[in-house]
Amino acid sequence: MDNKRPIIIGVTGGSGSGKTTVSRAIYDQLNGESMQIITQDTYYNDQSDMTMEERKAVNYDHPLAFDYDLLYEQLNQLRHNQPIEMPVYNYVESTRSKDTIHIDPPEIIILEGILILDDQRLRDLMDIKVYVDTDDDIRIIRRIQRDMVERGRSLDSIINQYLKTVKPMYHQFIEPTKRYADIIVPEGGQNQVAIDLLATKVRDILVNRGHQFEK
Numbered sequence: 001m002d003n004k005r006p007i008i009i010g011v012t013g014g015s016g017s018g019k020t021t022v023s024r025a026i027y028d029q030l031n032g033e034s035m036q037i038i039t040q041d042t043y044y045n046d047q048s049d050m051t052m053e054e055r056k057a058v059n060y061d062h063p064l065a066f067d068y069d070l071l072y073e074q075l076n077q078l079r080h081n082q083p084i085e086m087p088v089y090n091y092v093e094s095t096r097s098k099d100t101i102h103i104d105p106p107e108i109i110i111l112e113g114i115l116i117l118d119d120q121r122l123r124d125l126m127d128i129k130v131y132v133d134t135d136d137d138i139r140i141i142r143r144i145q146r147d148m149v150e151r152g153r154s155l156d157s158i159i160n161q162y163l164k165t166v167k168p169m170y171h172q173f174i175e176p177t178k179r180y181a182d183i184i185v186p187e188g189g190q191n192q193v194a195i196d197l198l199a200t201k202v203r204d205i206l207v208n209r210g211h212q213f214e215k
Contacts, residue, residue, distance in 0.1 A: 005079050006105060007205055008125050009198070011112045012177060013132030014170045015061070016139035016146070018188020022132050022198075023112045025189055029199035033206075036078075036106040040113020042087055043071040047095040055094035061169035063118050072121045079125060081105045091151055107211075108202060114170075117177035128201065131181035132188050136167065 009026065013019040023037055045067050047055050058065060067087075074084040085100035116122050117129060140162055147153040178184060185194040 004081060006081075006107055006109045007127050007202060008075070008079065008109045008111060009128045009130065009202065010116050010122070010126040011110060011130045011132065012114060012116050012174070012181075013134065013185075013188070014136075014139050014174050015114060015166055016142035017132040017134040018142075018190070019112055019114075019130075019132040021189025022130065022185060022191075022195060023110045025195045026110060026198055026202070029195065030108065030202060034107035035110065036103060036108070037110045037112060038075070038086065038103075040066060040071065040111070040116050042089050043067045044089050044096070046087075050095070052094070058094070059165045059169065061114065061165050061173075063115055063173060066113075066115060068119045068122070072119065072125075075109070075111065075122065075125055078103065078105045078109060107206070114174050115177070117180045118173060123180055127205065128198065129180055129182045130198065131178045131184045133178070133184050133186050134188050136170075140167075 011019045011023045011026075020039075027035055027037060043066055044060065045065060047058070070087070074086065077084050083102060083104045086103050088097040088099045088101060089095075090097045111122070111126070117131070123129065140159075143162065143166070144155065144158050147158045148155065183194065183198065185191050189195070
């Protein structure tokens with residue numbers, strides 16, 4: 001293992017599974033280390049050449065909705081200790097913003113998203129692959145709460161999208177990637193034991209690289 005390249009932790013699971021909570025919990029456990037959370041949602045395709053009606057018709061839970069090439073390219077750049085200009089996705093306009101975020105190579109990268117294990121190139125870059133496994137009922141409730149509060153969507157639109165695309169895409173594309181995971185975490189962010197184990201594993205890798213932790 002290259003002692004100079006970032007450790008890459010992949011955290012996946014269905015929408016509303018708690019993968020973001022798990023990612024944040026790992027981040028908090030390793031507070032003080034050089035870390036960056038990167039979300040796959042940032043890498044939705046640029047749709048500036050499409051009408052708003054066409055953008056609304058896109059299946060955002062399908063692998064084709066994501067720019068895997070750019071995500072792989074930028075993750076590989078960070079892996080080789082090169083900075084990137086990370087894209088910014090505008091959820092209101094349903095396309096990529098003209099703005100970018102400058103990211104310097106950190107020591108630890110947490111890559112979080114629903115389909116990060118679907119692409120073999122991404123899987124091959126990861127040191128630890130985590131699948132957050134949560135019941136469908138819990139996930140839809142969390143999605144409703146999030147999309148109504150954070151994205152200003154109506155209850156009907158959320159339920160219609162869930163039944164039409166989110167649930168079938170989960171069973172077709174996301175759940176099958178569970179077989180690639182090194183660790184399966186039930187109950188998401190509520191599973192403190194799993195989060196503690198993950199943080200301990202990352203610390204062990206850093207120690208093996210000669211990293212000194214403050215006592």
